[in-house]
Amino acid sequence: MFITLEGPDGSGKSIQVPALAEFVRQLGYDVLTTREPGGTSIGDQIREVIMSMKNKSMNPRTEILLFCAARAQIVSEVIRPQLEKGVVVISDRYADSTLAYQGYGHGLDLKVLRGILDFATGGLTPDLTLLLDVDVETGLSRRQQGGGEWNRLDDYALAFHRRVRDGYLELAAAEPQRWVRIDASQAPQIVQQLMQEAVLRRLRPKV
Numbered sequence: 001m002f003i004t005l006e007g008p009d010g011s012g013k014s015i016q017v018p019a020l021a022e023f024v025r026q027l028g029y030d031v032l033t034t035r036e037p038g039g040t041s042i043g044d045q046i047r048e049v050i051m052s053m054k055n056k057s058m059n060p061r062t063e064i065l066l067f068c069a070a071r072a073q074i075v076s077e078v079i080r081p082q083l084e085k086g087v088v089v090i091s092d093r094y095a096d097s098t099l100a101y102q103g104y105g106h107g108l109d110l111k112v113l114r115g116i117l118d119f120a121t122g123g124l125t126p127d128l129t130l131l132l133d134v135d136v137e138t139g140l141s142r143r144q145q146g147g148g149e150w151n152r153l154d155d156y157a158l159a160f161h162r163r164v165r166d167g168y169l170e171l172a173a174a175e176p177q178r179w180v181r182i183d184a185s186q187a188p189q190i191v192q193q194l195m196q197e198a199v200l201r202r203l204r205p206k207v
């Protein structure tokens, strides 16, 4: 089973991943967690280029191709082989991030993006996508206070982040069988519990 976590910046996805992985392990499954961009040696090098504050002149098309290049690598090197072995893979961001950020955020054609994504992933789609939804102001103030490194992408204007969030809501509404929206402005333990409930509805405990 392939589970992805999506959400605007500061939605708190990353802190939820270890607990969710542990929960799935308790159900009796082998679990692998990954994050995007990055997650492989080649992907981490691409991540550096994408995130660097030195690269402020990066064209949105360049950005897409770099995200998708990193994704092609992690899908073939890690995600597919693990899924084939029966491992539950939990990815912090995946293809929907490209639709939300580059598509809705930067206004690039969604149909074209879907074609590029399909090429990069070989058509691999998540079985379950958890949308950790938070309004833009809350998300960005969490990012600023969180102590994590401020990167080039956080620097985009507020209006950009609003379009990203609205894009996520639209993507989730269009495919309700795959997406579960969780209100991530709630306390982290509650968010985690809702995530676990969503997983339990699709994954039968083995033990």
Ligand code: TYD
Residues within 6 Å of the ligand: 008, 009, 010, 013, 014, 036, 037, 067, 092, 093, 094, 095, 097, 098, 099, 101, 102, 151, 153, 154
């Ligand atoms: P990261 O520091 O990993 O933060 P987060 O915890 O929010 O995931 O930064 C990832 C950034 O890259 C985030 O701003 C979203 C953006 N992004 C895209 O724009 N397109 C993509 O395809 C992916 C995977 C990420």
